[in-house]
Amino acid sequence: xxxxxxxxxxxxxxxxxxxxxxxxxxxxxxxxxxxxxxxxxxxxxxxxxxxxxxxxxxxxxxxxxxxxxxxxxxxxxxxxxxxxxxxxxxxxxxxxxxxxxxxxxxxxxxxxxxxxxxxxxxxxxxxxxxxxxxxxxxxxxxxxxxxxxxxxxxxxxxxxxxxxxx
Amino acid sequence: xxxxxxxxxxxxxxxxxxxxxxxxxxxxxxxxxxxxxxxxxxxxxxxxxxxxxxxxxxxxxxxxxxxxxxxxxxxxxxxxxxxxxxxxxxxxxxxxxxxxxxxxxxxxxxxxxxxxxxxxxxxxxxxxxxxxxxxxxxxxxxxxxxxxxxxxxxxxxxxxxxxxxxxxxxxxxxxxxxxxxxxxxxxxxxxxxxxxxxxxxxxxxxxxxxxxxxxxxxxxxxxxxxxxxxxxxxxxxxxxxxxxxxxxxxxxxxxxxxxxxxxxxxxxxxxxxxxxxxxxxxxxxxxxxxxxxxxxxxxxxxxxxxxxxxxxxxxxxxxxxxxxxxxxxxxxxxxxxxxxxxxxxxxxxxxxxxxxxxxxxxxxxxxxxxxxxxxxxxxxxxxxxxxxxxxxxxxxxxxxxxxxxxxxxxxxxxxxxxxxxxxxxxxxxxxxxxxxxxxxxxxxxxxxxxxxxxxxxxxxxxxxxxxxxxxxxxxxxxxxxxxxxxxxxxxxxxxxxxxxxxxxxxxxxxxxxxxxxxxxxxxxxxxxxxxxxxxxxxxxxxxxxxxxxxxxxxxxxxxxxxxxxxxxxxxxxxxxxxxxxxxxxxxxxxxxxxxxxxxxxxxxxxxxxxxxxxxxxxxxxxxxxxxxxxxxxxxxxxxxxxxxxxxxxxxxxxxxxxxxxxxxxxxxxxxxxxxxxxxxxxxxxxxxxxxxxxxxxxxxxxxxxxxxxxxxxxxxxxxxxxxxxxxxxxxxxxxx
Numbered sequence: 001x002x003x004x005x006x007x008x009x010x011x012x013x014x015x016x017x018x019x020x021x022x023x024x025x026x027x028x029x030x031x032x033x034x035x036x037x038x039x040x041x042x043x044x045x046x047x048x049x050x051x052x053x054x055x056x057x058x059x060x061x062x063x064x065x066x067x068x069x070x071x072x073x074x075x076x077x078x079x080x081x082x083x084x085x086x087x088x089x090x091x092x093x094x095x096x097x098x099x100x101x102x103x104x105x106x107x108x109x110x111x112x113x114x115x116x117x118x119x120x121x122x123x124x125x126x127x128x129x130x131x132x133x134x135x136x137x138x139x140x141x142x143x144x145x146x147x148x149x150x151x152x153x154x155x156x157x158x159x160x161x162x163x164x165x166x
Numbered sequence: 167x168x169x170x171x172x173x174x175x176x177x178x179x180x181x182x183x184x185x186x187x188x189x190x191x192x193x194x195x196x197x198x199x200x201x202x203x204x205x206x207x208x209x210x211x212x213x214x215x216x217x218x219x220x221x222x223x224x225x226x227x228x229x230x231x232x233x234x235x236x237x238x239x240x241x242x243x244x245x246x247x248x249x250x251x252x253x254x255x256x257x258x259x260x261x262x263x264x265x266x267x268x269x270x271x272x273x274x275x276x277x278x279x280x281x282x283x284x285x286x287x288x289x290x291x292x293x294x295x296x297x298x299x300x301x302x303x304x305x306x307x308x309x310x311x312x313x314x315x316x317x318x319x320x321x322x323x324x325x326x327x328x329x330x331x332x333x334x335x336x337x338x339x340x341x342x343x344x345x346x347x348x349x350x351x352x353x354x355x356x357x358x359x360x361x362x363x364x365x366x367x368x369x370x371x372x373x374x375x376x377x378x379x380x381x382x383x384x385x386x387x388x389x390x391x392x393x394x395x396x397x398x399x400x401x402x403x404x405x406x407x408x409x410x411x412x413x414x415x416x417x418x419x420x421x422x423x424x425x426x427x428x429x430x431x432x433x434x435x436x437x438x439x440x441x442x443x444x445x446x447x448x449x450x451x452x453x454x455x456x457x458x459x460x461x462x463x464x465x466x467x468x469x470x471x472x473x474x475x476x477x478x479x480x481x482x483x484x485x486x487x488x489x490x491x492x493x494x495x496x497x498x499x500x501x502x503x504x505x506x507x508x509x510x511x512x513x514x515x516x517x518x519x520x521x522x523x524x525x526x527x528x529x530x531x532x533x534x535x536x537x538x539x540x541x542x543x544x545x546x547x548x549x550x551x552x553x554x555x556x557x558x559x560x561x562x563x564x565x566x567x568x569x570x571x572x573x574x575x576x577x578x579x580x581x582x583x584x585x586x587x588x589x590x591x592x593x594x595x596x597x598x599x600x601x602x603x604x605x606x607x608x609x610x611x612x613x614x615x616x617x618x619x620x621x622x623x624x625x626x627x628x629x630x631x632x633x634x635x636x637x638x639x640x641x642x643x644x645x646x647x648x649x650x651x652x653x654x655x656x657x658x659x660x661x662x663x664x665x666x667x668x669x670x671x672x673x674x675x676x677x678x679x680x681x682x683x684x685x686x687x688x689x690x691x692x693x694x695x696x697x698x699x700x701x702x703x704x705x706x707x708x709x710x711x712x713x714x715x716x717x718x719x720x721x722x723x724x725x726x727x728x729x730x731x732x733x734x735x736x737x738x739x740x741x742x743x744x745x746x747x748x749x750x751x752x753x754x755x756x757x758x759x760x761x762x763x764x765x766x767x768x769x770x771x772x773x774x775x776x777x778x779x780x781x782x783x784x785x786x787x788x789x790x791x792x793x794x795x796x797x798x799x800x801x802x803x804x805x806x807x808x809x810x811x812x813x814x815x816x817x818x819x820x821x822x823x824x825x826x827x828x829x830x831x832x833x834x835x836x837x838x839x840x841x842x843x844x845x846x847x848x849x850x851x852x853x854x855x856x857x858x859x860x861x862x863x864x865x866x867x868x869x870x871x872x873x874x875x876x877x878x879x880x881x882x883x884x885x886x887x888x889x890x891x892x893x894x895x896x897x898x899x900x901x902x
Contacts, residue, residue, distance in 0.1 A: 015585040017627035017673070024627070028586050032443050040583030056446065056581050060672070060709035060787050090856070093849030105813040106670070109745035110760070111715035114701035116869040117457060117475055120712070124849045129842035131710035131788040136703050137453060138475060138872050140863050142893035143852070147577050149448035153486040158442050 003034045011036065012043045037159065048076045053164055056154070058147050061130055062088060066164050071151070077128035087145040092132065093124040098139065186285045186295070186328065190260045203262070203431040203536055211425050212432065222417055222425055223529065227265040229409035230254045233334070234267035236405055237398035243339055243391040244653050245348075246398065248645035249615040251337035254402045256410065256426070257281055257319075259328050263532040264426045268641045270315070271521050272514040273335040275535055277317055279309025279510045281331050284365050293367045297323040300369030300400055302378075304341075305362055307553040311511040312560045313359045314338040314348030316392065318368075318399040322407045324414050329423060332406035334399035339612040342386045343558060345465070346601020346611035350558035351694035351764050353504040354470040359558045361385045361392075374400060387601050387611025433525070433533025440524050441488030441537075444587070445578035452570040452706070453479040456563050458503055459700035459763025470502035475702065475875045476547060478567045479886070482574040492516060492571060493541040496879050496886030500550035504696065505562035508555075509540075512548050515564045515638075516540055516571070522640055523575055523589070545882055559696040565594045565637055566704035572623065573708050573784075580626060580709075588626025590675060592637030593705040593781040595620050596698035596717045598681075602769065605655040605687040614654055616661070617697075619644035621668055621676030621782035624711055629796075630676030630783040632805070633663065644679075655688035655772075660740030664779055665807050670814045671711030671785020672792050677805045678714070678782035680741050682750065684728065684775060691770040695720065695778060700763030711785025712814075719762045721748055723775040726756035742777060750775055789815050790838050794829045801827040816841045860894050866902055876902045 052065040073081040073088040081088035098119035103112040155163040196205030255266035261281030319333040343350030343360035476498035542549035572591035601611035622635035669675035739749035818833035880887040
């Protein structure tokens with residue numbers, strides 16, 4: 001099957017939600033473009049103010065990057081969260097809504113969960129104050145480690161090239 | 167075609183075909199040996215003549231799509247006619263799905279389970295599988311999701327040999343359970359779920375048996391729906407059979423038999439290939455939760471008289487071959503309530519998710535299923551260790567569970583660059599069920615099916631679908647109000663977007679809606695709701711988006727002064743309004759009731775009111791990044807309130823007429839800067855928080871329902887227990 005390819009500008013508009021719906025729908029309904037990942041990385045790399053190479057995006061603002069011999073999680077503002085094998089949330093700020101008063105602004109009146117049964121955890125970047133993730137879990141629930149990629153396998157076996165080194 | 171069937175019926179007398187059970191075992195062995203479906207290592211027909219191969223596939227698919235449209239015209243049920251609650255499929259002799267129609271695709275794989283169950287239980291010997299036979303089932307533990315999903319299959323014979331099966335499923339609006347409707351809220355064990363048909367031969371010679379129809383007439387509150395749906399399903403199966411036999415005559419039976427298996431093997435390969443194109447190998451984790459609120463409610467049996475919090479942790483792993491495994495280790499136990507699942511239901515839920523995410527074109531069939539794995543720990547709600555467990559409302563936890571799966575897959579799309587495919591997940595679809603005396607003075611039971619149009623989760627580059635999504639039926643439709651007013655003793659005072667019901671985010675979830683019913687021209691109406699969580703959200707956001715405030719409660723008003731209000735032409739309630747001072751309470755005099763969780767209460771009568779809510783979806787991304795112009799549009803469209811604009815999105819807006827809004831961009835920037843500063847001021851380093859929380863855990867400082875949740879997950883899963891202990895660095899012998 002012939003797989004399409006799109007310009008980097010189109011990919012930039014697409015992932016930013018700027019592309020007209022008709023064009024977006026066409027892309028969604030077509031075969032997936034084979035060179036998407038590289039163009040995606042190029043768009044993201046151009047958008048961040050730092051030089052470390054992005055290896056894999058893992059969130060709306062978070063990337064695994066090559067930093068010297070280390071592979072760390074980094075926010076697009078520059079904040080680093082440590083080795084990607086560790087849950088980046090452990091290095092974030094947390095704000096917990098676990099009382100009726102703290103839940104009220106988001107979930108007014110009867111729309112809020114029972115604070116004894118469920119709390120809303122907000123994981124915040126210590127530098128840019130972006131809300132990076134929200135968890136809705138009972139008190140005591142271990143922090144969820146959202147994603148641990150098989151970076152080596154992905155690069156070597158799926159992309160067909162070695163994982164970049166320092 | 168009738169001639170072909172007669173010839174087939176005669177031919178079977180002389181033939182000594184290989185037993186289906188043997189074929190089933192052989193097929194499984196060949197798959198185990200080669201890794202390819204039925205041992206098909208080469209797609210020889212595809213290679214030899216791709217046009218012929220694809221043409222047959224397209225015509226088979228057209229046959230099942232067309233048959234579904236026929237069945238919708240025969241059915242009397244507004245659930246099938248209005249909302250399309252049916253599906254039609256074609257299966258191999260061993261019961262593997264080849265092609266299927268639009269509709270409730272969750273049943274593609276449950277039908278497969280049903281056929282395989284009959285084969286494995288030697289139905290060829292007794293009761294026999296012959297041309298013209300009709301088999302039906304709605305037993306989840308044989309192969310189904312829940313009791314209202316009644317499925318029919320017929321064998322397709324050609325010259326004495328069973329070469330395929332045709333199958334169809336309709337969701338029934340009434341099943342004769344302990345509470346009326348299809349999703350039997352108060353079912354607490356199997357014996358209260360309603361009319362069970364357990365892989366039963368219900369017809370011969372293409373005719374449904376009269377005694378079967380009599381049984382339906384005498385055991386259902388509204389038997390006409392069930393009976394005409396039976397005729398709709400049989401007609402669909404017969405139409406598929408006719409078309410298949412026509413095609414077999416055209417392409418030859420050997421070609422047909424090989425081709426339908428190549429389609430499945432091609433589906434399997436295509437799925438694995440898609441995984442490598444669209445995802446990233448690794449481990450993905452998420453969780454959601456469900457609150458059962460039964461304590462003290464009318465009609466609850468002693469063993470079920472409790473409130474319970476159920477965790478639904480989900481782990482997805484994608485290996486380097488593209489094989490995905492979805493693991494429910496750590497989830498909670500089954501319970502004495504209607505919200506349990508079984509393996510077939512979980513597989514069905516998984517399958518319908520795959521058809522929407524990865525396998526929505528090309529060869530969509532059981533091939534995708536063969537390229538995946540599920541771990542459903544025994545004893546949990548996903549896989550009860552007793553068939554006496556009730557599963558009448560099994561979507562309750564199934565929908566949130568695969569909503570987590572959607573988010574996990576979406577994370578992989580995000581990593582790979584396909585942000586346009588990110589979908590924050592399906593949400594629960596609360597059911598309104600009723601029964602009693604209809605507006606026409608007769609007995610009745612049934613539901614409106616407007617739940618088939620909730621809000622979806624947000625997407626990675628845009629908002630979720632508003633009032634237009636149900637995970638279990640991608641062909642979503644809420645149906646016209648007038649149809650539900652004809653079929654149930656209710657009048658709509660309002661059906662309206664539920665403001666602020668979408669999870670907040672840079673891209674918000676799809677909005678839900680609410681319906682306010684006047685109970686109409688009935689002296690007796692029993693009313694229940696099902697398939698929605700209490701006290702906890704059963705959905706979530708992603709990448710900084712918030713969960714939607716899922717439907718946690720209802721309003722009821724009995725003995726109202728509605729007639730006086732109407733006569734005096736005074737304002738009537740049309741929807742909730744301000745949740746802090748709801749309209750059904752503010753505008754109407756009567757016995758007001760606020761109820762949390764699934765609803766069961768005293769009967770209603772003419773003039774009473776009831777308000778029901780349908781969920782919105784979770785949000786994506788930080789709400790502070792939402793374009794203020796989108797906030798303005800949502801305000802104009804009534805999707806959010808000024809309160810939400812200011813307190814959640816930190817957008818300063820105003821309106822002179824309550825309809826058109828303007829944004830103060832300078833003030834908005836100030837509000838957003840202030841919120842970011844507040845986050846930094848109020849945020850605590852996670853490691854400090856961890857230390858404090860650990861102390862709380864050591865003190866067991868949780869309410870009883872939370873403590874029980876942890877005890878049960880630790881009892882059911884040693885692995886989950888060890889991870890909990892490791893995360894909180896607790897003593898090895900720690901327990902709650």
